[in-house]
Amino acid sequence: MGKTVALKTSNRKEQILEIATRLFHEKGYNATSMRHLAEQMGMEAASLYNHISGKDELLQQICFGMATHYNGHMETVENEIIRPIERVEKLVRFHIEMMLTHFEEVYVTNRDWKHLKEPLLGNFLQQRKAYEKRFAQLIQQAIDAGEIKEVHPHAAVLTILSAVRGIEFWQRNPRNISAPQLEEDMVRILLQGLQKA
Amino acid sequence: MGKTVALKTSNRKEQILEIATRLFHEKGYNATSMRHLAEQMGMEAASLYNHISGKDELLQQICFGMATHYNGHMETVENEIIRPIERVEKLVRFHIEMMLTHFEEVYVTNRDWKHLKEPLLGNFLQQRKAYEKRFAQLIQQAIDAGEIKEVHPHAAVLTILSAVRGIEFWQRNPRNISAPQLEEDMVRILLQGLQKA
DNA sequence: CCTACCGATCGGTAGG
DNA sequence: CCTACCGATCGGTAGG
Numbered sequence: 001m002g003k004t005v006a007l008k009t010s011n012r013k014e015q016i017l018e019i020a021t022r023l024f025h026e027k028g029y030n031a032t033s034m035r036h037l038a039e040q041m042g043m044e045a046a047s048l049y050n051h052i053s054g055k056d057e058l059l060q061q062i063c064f065g066m067a068t069h070y071n072g073h074m075e076t077v078e079n080e081i082i083r084p085i086e087r088v089e090k091l092v093r094f095h096i097e098m099m100l101t102h103f104e105e106v107y108v109t110n111r112d113w114k115h116l117k118e119p120l121l122g123n124f125l126q127q128r129k130a131y132e133k134r135f136a137q138l139i140q141q142a143i144d145a146g147e148i149k150e151v152h153p154h155a156a157v158l159t160i161l162s163a164v165r166g167i168e169f170w171q172r173n174p175r176n177i178s179a180p181q182l183e184e185d186m187v188r189i190l191l192q193g194l195q196k197a
Numbered sequence: 198m199g200k201t202v203a204l205k206t207s208n209r210k211e212q213i214l215e216i217a218t219r220l221f222h223e224k225g226y227n228a229t230s231m232r233h234l235a236e237q238m239g240m241e242a243a244s245l246y247n248h249i250s251g252k253d254e255l256l257q258q259i260c261f262g263m264a265t266h267y268n269g270h271m272e273t274v275e276n277e278i279i280r281p282i283e284r285v286e287k288l289v290r291f292h293i294e295m296m297l298t299h300f301e302e303v304y305v306t307n308r309d310w311k312h313l314k315e316p317l318l319g320n321f322l323q324q325r326k327a328y329e330k331r332f333a334q335l336i337q338q339a340i341d342a343g344e345i346k347e348v349h350p351h352a353a354v355l356t357i358l359s360a361v362r363g364i365e366f367w368q369r370n371p372r373n374i375s376a377p378q379l380e381e382d383m384v385r386i387l388l389q390g391l392q393k394a
Numbered sequence: 395c396c397t398a399c400c401g402a403t404c405g406g407t408a409g410g
Numbered sequence: 411c412c413t414a415c416c417g418a419t420c421g422g423t424a425g426g
Contacts, residue, residue: 030227034406043412044411044413046406046408046411046413050411054406088391111308146393148391151391152374154373154374155379155386156382156386158363159382159386162366163356163360166355166356166360167359169355177351182352182355185348185349185353185356186356189352189387190356191390192390193346193386193387193389194285194345194353194388194390195344196343196345232419240395241395241396243395243396243422243423246422246423247395251421251422252422397425399422399423400423400424402419404417404419404420405416405417407414407415410413
């Protein structure tokens with residue numbers, strides 16, 4: 001019986017996190033009230049605090065979950081035995097696919113990490129900075145190998161990350177370009193450029 | 198004397214708008230309180246309402262000012278007698294330069310336009326959609342002229358606009374890449390691509 | 395441009 | 411999981 005209760009609590013917590021992710025995405029962290037979240041859960045606002053410590057915790061779960069996910073993938077790519085430029089392309093594709101498959105979590109993390117509180121805010125920024133550095137190093141290796149043009153590695157990382165992030169503005173309607181097509185076009189523009197040779 | 202008062206009021210309004218732009222950039226629209234804005238102006242919150250109709254008006258001024266600025270430039274580029282790809286490059290450079298020279302206004306517009314209220318929200322979205330369509334048409338013309346690869350024009354616009362917008366995450370410190378260098382690298386990546394031919 | 399104030403809403407707690 | 415409630419803060423108004 002104790003086990004049942006524990007499981008139920010755990011599921012409840014996950015449910016809250018799922019709905020919070022959706023609401024944060026729709027309205028933003030600040031504009032999402034605990035009362036609205038509770039309403040969507042079919043309970044009173046006060047009852048939420050039996051499952052979570054506060055609004056903060058929900059944002060933390062989302063942001064640090066994403067950070068762990070990205071770091072894990074970076075590790076994998078670094079350990080693959082492939083050409084540097086293939087590593088870069090894999091990273092670009094991974095970022096695009098994360099935008100497509102984990103849209104809400106990525107979106108919320110990108111926009112709302114600023115509302116994390118210290119010392120978690122500092123921790124998060126440190127992780128992101130370290131991630132971008134590893135990304136830039138892979139680009140530098142591709143430059144050294146003569147596979148990529150001699151651009152500033154950090155400018156390249158910035159261009160890639162922000163271009164990909166722009167997928168959040170992409171209109172997902174049937175009359176528009178499809179997801180796989182968007183991925184191919186974006187990878188092509190970033191690697192081969194718009195201009196015809 | 199009436200003239201003096203009118204002038205003073207006008208200056209005061211511009212002052213409020215300047216400070217509001219800075220605060221909106223730092224904290225976001227929702228998190229910026231009229232009390233904090235008033236404090237920065239050296240007055241009480243209630244006094245702000247002698248110069249402006251409400252918090253809404255400040256956001257409107259910023260967002261529609263930017264929209265007008267971008268639309269005006271688009272008109273200019275469309276009327277220039279140059280090759281299609283040169284038009285595209287001019288637009289890319291204009292967007293980058295706007296991010297560098299009107300940083301706070303562009304940043305606030307990009308992030309906080311969602312807080313505009315109807316019917317202005319609809320009007321703004323309509324303007325943005327029309328702008329992106331004109332941008333896509335210029336790209337289509339460059340494709341037709343054989344100057345740009347056959348990508349989906351909207352994918353290209355999305356990639357360009359979001360890559361440029363990413364400049365908001367760029368660290369402006371002396372140890373980092375300079376603004377003109379960033380512009381050149383970004384234009385080069387978008388037009389010629391990262392990969393060496 | 396100020397004092398004084400309003401109704402609304404917020405995140406969160408006490409106690410059961 | 412609920413009722414009842416707290417202190418804080420919000421955008422904005424009345425009246426001068």
